[in-house]
Structure formats: structure tokens, C-alpha cells
Amino acid sequence: MSVLQGAIVHVRESLAGTDKKFYIYCLILIIIAFLGLGGSITALAEGHVHSNMSDMVPWGVFISGLAFFIGLSAGATMVGLLIHGFGREDYHPVGTRAILIGLMSIFAAMGCVMMDVGNPFRAMKIPFLLRNETSMFFISSTSYMGFMTLLMAELIMTIKVTLGKASSKDKKIGKLLGIIAVPYALIVVHSFTGTIFGVVKAREMWNTPLLPVHFVTSALASGFALVILVTILTSWVNRKDLVSRETYNHMGIMLCFFLIATVFLDTFDYLIISYSGTEEGLETWHLLTGRYLPTLLINMVGLYGALAIVSFRKYRTPKGLLYASSITIIAIAAYRINLISIGQLVPLYHELGEIHYVPNIHEIAPFIGLVAMLMFLYAVLTKVLPLEDKVH
Amino acid sequence: MIKLTAIAGAGAVMPRPEEAYGGMFEAIAEKISQGIKGTIGKEVLTPLPVKGAKFAMVIDLGLCIGCRRCSYACKLENNVPDSINPPYIMVFETRYRPGQIIGVNKPVESHINGNGLLYTKLRKDRMYMPVQCNHCDDPPCAKVCPTKATYKSPDGIVMMDYNKCIGCRYCMAACPYNARRFNWSKPEILSDKVNPLVPVRTDGVVEKCTFCVHRTRRGRTTRCVEACPNRARTFGNLNDPNSAISKLLSSERYFRLKVGLNTGPQIWYLTSKKEKPMRWYKPVPISPDIRGLKQ
Secondary structure, eight states, X not given: OOHHHHHHHHHHHHHXXXXXXXXXXXXXXXHHHHHHHHHHHHHHHXXXXXXXXXXXXXXXXXXXXXXXXXXXXXXXXXXXXXXXXXXXXXXXXXXXXXXXXXXXXXXXXHHHHHHHSSOHHHHTTTTTTSOOTTOHXXXXXXXXXXXXXXXXHHHHHHHHHHHTOOOHHHHHHHHHHHHHHHHIIIIIIIHHHHHHHHTOTTOTTTOOTHHHHHHHHHHHHHHHHHHHHHHHHHHHHHTSOSSXXXXXXXXXHHHHHHHXXXXXXXXXXXXXXXXXXXXXXXXHHHHHHTTXXXXXXXXXXXXXXXXXXXXXXXXXXXXXXXXXXXXXXXXXXXXXXXXXXXXXXXXXSGGGOOBOOOOOHHHHHHHHHHHHHHHHHHHHHHXXXXXXXXHO | OOOOOEEETTEEEOOOHHHHHHHHHXXXXXXXXXXXXXXXXXXXXXXXXXXXXXXXXXXXXXXXXXXXXXXXXXXXXXXXXXXXXXXXXXXXXXOOOTTOOOOSSOTTHHHHTOOTTOOOSOXXXXXXXXXXXXXXXXXXXXXXXXXXXXXXOTTSOEEEOTTTOOOOOHHHHHOTTOOOEEOSSOOXXXXXXXXXXXXXXXXXXXXXXXXXXXXXXXXXXXXXXXXXXXXXXXXXXXTOTTSHHHHHHHHSOEEOTTGGGXXXXXXXXXXXXXXXXXXXXXXXXXXXXXXXXXX
16 A cells, blocks of 8 residues: 555544534635635736735735744744643643644745745745845745744654654654754744844834844744634534643743733833834824724734733633633734834835825735635644544 | 626626636746746846946936936836836925925824825926935845845946846835835836847836946946936946046035935935026826825
């Protein structure tokens, strides 16, 4: 029996006896993905002519998506560190799921880049045939490939351990990968993603050395929030808690720390902008408190609200954490939108007048299609792969 | 996506599927081939950099009458399609008289009333300011380009290699002068209007002013300099002390845009007042539908 046949048999066996609701869920995701990705094929053939991006606002929803999804991948590394670095065995049931979430997030980020660039086939030559070592885009995209490889290796090792087929060497490698992934993700992946924007001295809102730090803290908050959210939703679907109440409490404490750092940076970021006397600073503040007030409120009220929930032990329950993690993810998405959009909406010349950008259906549809496709992939993989909670 | 191609009588005539999708598949196949081969259309050889030269341009704001002939000539010379709007050279009409204090509390209000780019009438009491690629000494666009599609030539020209551009638009986000243009759609230029010395671009790549490299490296001046009816523009070699540009810069007051960013822009603006014979020239109209700007 060939490998392919073996894989097909395994998939069939894994899906045997699956609830009908699962297939309906998958079907809905496939339809959304099909419709959305159809839009990206049109964009590939005709260019981004139908989008609302312009020479004044060259980066739209896809680059916001890149910054957001890269952040979401941080959860995987944190869970890996908790298990392998700090010996928190109670996190084991979510270990493989966290790695899968990390991988899906990285795929989403790479997908956003590929849908955004004008010539994705040529972009695939990076970093082998085309490269510029001074470009943060080059460094970041190369680091994403490294991160993807690292997470894949970690996934294989975790599966081996789960199946009980891991030798002591495999276990050591798995542990090492789990620990290495943290500095790699934080120092290389997230910091350099922040640096993509931080080095742009033409845009005052972006050009700050604090941006990489901000990307690290917000990545940790949103990434860990996503792990919590998936843990709760999986427990809810399976009608069985994946982790104990004590682990939920610990998850809440972890999220609390990440939120404190993010809230601190966000608050002082906005405070400094409000005091800015430069023309660009004033314009940025005007946009933040004008056209972008809803996203500013979602960002700030959301972060403070989530922080308030996880600060109290009595709210660090699955229900409380469900609210806190959802709000955190939405609040950080709002921050990413504010950062990327407003950074470009401040005109580089007075005389250009008011610059506008609101993503239209030609940008949003492929974006949603990509997310649906990866949610489908995640759903299938969690069925097919031997996860800890299924095996034990 | 199926497109409605014509409406006949009471019913809509829809194209056959192979017609509707054929163009799309061809376009994607073309993109794949461009990605693999790395070349776009007919290769046009660019002359080699001029040894020992440092090209720059002086624009005399005292002489600029805002007629936009430079912008229009540049567009024709460099095969810039209509879909690229504004063209490489934007001409601003300044609304403030010298010495007037702009309200520092709400500078935003000045943006709301209209667009300094879209004026209709030449006025002697206004200043006109053409802006374009500044061919910086330390170009942020070249630093951030992930593929080295943008690079600084030894003779000072910031160049584009369209065969390397992946269309990530990082250079556009990084350029402080808003000098770069992206081909959001496939550029269409009538074949009899194509300048064979300049490569025709495709959709998905960024383009910009090249100081008319096909002319200047062959000893000629840029097309915008030739087209200016009031000789407001001077192009030349800064390393040559006897060049017109060097003499102008040693004798007149000048400024450069956003020098605080330390990019070393090589468009120098002269500021002394001069008599402008404006009544002889009518402005070349520009299309008002600029993407992203509120009209």
C-alpha cells in the first residue's frame, strides 16, 4: 500500500462516525472559501484594479491581515514554552492544537502577502533567487518560512510523542524545538514584522522603535487569546473540558500579563500622539478621534475590558475567558487596522487633501475566503491527526 | 467572474464560458510565465550609468507657472498609461501667501476645503510646485525593496528593474515624496504612442520617474526640462562645477523637500521671485479621478 493510499484509509477511518454537523460546518466553510478565493483569482488575472487601495494608500486589508495573523501565531510558541520550558504538563491536551493554530496563522499571513502582491509567482523566488538583506519585508518573509518549518517539526515530534512512538532522542528534539521556537518567534518573527512598519520614516505613526516591542506584546496577547478561545470552543463542541479549571485560571493569568503590557503600550502610544505638535501628529490624532474613533474605542475599551475580566480570579472561568479572549482578539485586530490605515492616511503633502480608504468587497471577500479555507483545514486536521485529548 | 459584455434589445447577451474565462486564464498564465522567466514583454536595454556623474534637477518656483506641460510630456515620453493617475509629476498650487501663519491647532481644516492638486486656472498670485521622484542619495525605497528591483545607480538615478518587482508596494509606503505609482490594472497604451526606448510595464509592478534615463545617459536632457515653456527646470551633473545646475545652486537660494528625513533629495527648488509670463499658456488638463483622494 502506497503512502497516499495509506493516508486516504487513515482519513476515512478518522472521519468514520463523525457527526453530521461537522460535515455541514465544513461545507459552509468550503462554500465561503470558494466564493472568497474566486475573488482573489480575479485579482490575480486583472490586478488590484477593483480594490480601494491607491497610490496614496498602497497597503490595505491584506497587510493589516499579515500583521494580525502573524501575531496570532504567537500562541503556539507560548504553549510550547509552558509545556517544555516550565514543565506545565496540564497544557499537554492543547499542545498539538496550539501548534496547528500557529501553523494556520502563519499560512493565513503568507496567504495575505500572496494575495496582496502584484506578482505572487515572482514573489515565490524570495529568498532564493531574489533578495535584499536590508529590506524588512525580505527578512520577515524569510523568517516566516523558518517559523513554519520549526512549527512543522514541532508538530511531527508532538504527534510522535502522543502516539507513544517517540524515542528519547525525539522527545529531546521536541523539547528543544518548543524552547527554541519562543526566542525565534518573539525576536525574529514578531519583532521584524513590527520593524517592517517601524523603519518607514516617511510615516510618523509607524516610525518608532517601540513598534517591534508593541508587536511582540500584542502578538502574545492575541495569540494566547486565540489558544484559549479554541480550547473553550473545542471543550464546548466535545462536551468535555480539554483542560482543568486550574489550567483555565493559569491561562487567564498569562493573558492578564500579556494584556497589561499591550494596554500599557497602547495607552502611552495614543497619549504621545495626542500631545504631538507636528503636523503629521495632529493629523493622526484628528483621524484617530474622527473617522477612526470606532476602531480606537474597540481597541482601547476592548483591551481594558478584557484586562478587567481576567484580573479577577472569579471571572477566570471558561465563560469569562471566552469573553476576554474574544474581546482581546477583536481589540488587537482594531489596533492593526488603525495602525496600518492611519499611518497611510496622513497625507505626505498638504495639497493632496483628504485621503480615503475603506476596504471594499473585492478585498474583504478573498480575505474571508482565506480565513474560511484555513478554518476548514484546521477542522479536518484536528479530526485526522492523533491529538492528545483523542488518544489518551 | 462572468462579465456582461453587451446589452441587446430587451435581453442581456452573456458571453460563452470559454470567452469569459479565456482572458482570465491567459492573464494568469502570463503572470506565471513572468514569475518563472522574470521578464516582461520586449526587453529594452537601458544605457549604462555615466561615469563620474551625479544627476540632479533644479526647479525654479519663481518661474513655474503650473501649466503641467512637464507632467504631460513625461507621461508621453515614458509610456505612462492613463490608468496611472496622478502621473509621475504632480503640480501643487500653494494656497498660502508667504508670511501667513497657518493655524497650528487644526491644520487638518486646511485639507478639507479642497484639493491643491486640482486647480483649473493659472494665477499670478499663487505659487506652483511640481513634485516628483527626488532621486534621493539614500533612497528609502531602495532600502526597503525586498528584491532589489529598486536601486541607486552610480550616477545618482534611482532606477527600477521591472523584471524583479513583485508588486509588494513597500517602496510606495516608504517613499516620503509619494513619487511611486503602481499599475493597479494592465496598462494600455496605443501602439503608435509607445516610445520604443522605454519598456512598457505590466500590471502588478511599481514604476516611477527615471530622470528619462534613456535620454540623459545618452547626453540629452529630460523630457520635462524640454517641455517647460518657462525654463523653470534645469537638469544636469552636480559633479561638474561648470554645469548650469551647479551655477544655479551656487548663485541662488534653494531648498529641498523633507531634508529632515536625511534622504538627500536631488530635486532642488529655487525660491527667488521672477516675472512670470503666464497669460501665454493654458494649463494642460488632468483627469480628476485620482484613486484614494476625496474630490
